[in-house]
């Protein structure tokens with residue numbers, strides 16, 4: 202387990218500014234509740250559970266910074282952790298960059314964690330931090346795939362059959378999660394340099410030509426994307442309560 206006794210200091214940026222279109226109509230995804238508590242609060246608690254994380258920067262929906270500040274004030278969070286809230290942007294990439302702009306000096310390890318992955322276990326968070334502290338410039342937690350994957354020629358009309366182009370060797374593929382962990386300077390350089398639209402921060406570091414390594418992810422770090430994921434997330438919380446003896 203990590204601790205703060207080493208000179209290295211770790212901050213986490215939590216992009217939480219997405220609408221959650223795939224989840225269906227309603228409040229911005231991070232503000233929707235799981236067992237009565239906003240998803241964002243679950244995600245903040247999951248990151249702040251690591252004793253190595255001393256600052257959490259929450260990137261709120263563009264017009265929701267005041268609401269997010271009130272939510273953080275209204276929920277019990279570890280006193281050892283500082284919190285900042287900034288408004289987000291139109292894409293995940295822009296939201297992460299706005300979070301990085303707000304990072305004060307003195308943090309050399311930076312995690313980027315989706316608010317939409319509210320149940321990541323602290324051991325996964327600590328494993329990512331440890332790998333960065335051990336010298337990796339970019340670390341991603343990931344899992345082997347459960348399904349065979351096909352590369353296709355995407356249909357021009359939804360529902361049309363799609364020709365298969367290839368079947369990539371599954372043993373070499375990983376499904377990537379968050380938190381992704383970075384040496385701060387490398388992540389800042391990636392966000393300053395890469396302008397392509399990408400879906401994760403590690404791929405920006407790859408584009409710099411810097412090495413990225415994978416550590417084991419966790420099933421419970423899944424992303425809440427579609428309505429069925431809400432059912433799964435609440436089932437995981439119910440199982441945890443049972444295991445904790447509540």
Ligand SMILES: Nc1ccn([C@@H]2O[C@H](COP(=O)(O)OP(=O)(O)OP(=O)(O)O)[C@@H](O)[C@H]2O)c(=O)n1
Pocket residue numbers: 215216217218219220221222223224230231260289290291292293294296297314315316317318424425426
């Ligand atoms: N403009 C955006 C878009 C996404 N995110 C965040 O990036 C994370 C991963 O994005 P995803 O799960 O794809 O969320 P949404 O963009 O909200 O989902 P959808 O595509 O269904 O709208 C989420 O925590 C989301 O809040 C963000 O901070 N700013």
Ligand SMILES: C[C@](O)(CO)[C@H](O)COP(=O)(O)O
Pocket residue numbers: 293315376377378379400401402424
């Ligand atoms: C960052 C991420 O969670 C890694 O799996 C993912 O890439 C986010 O992608 P999305 O396109 O915003 O769902």
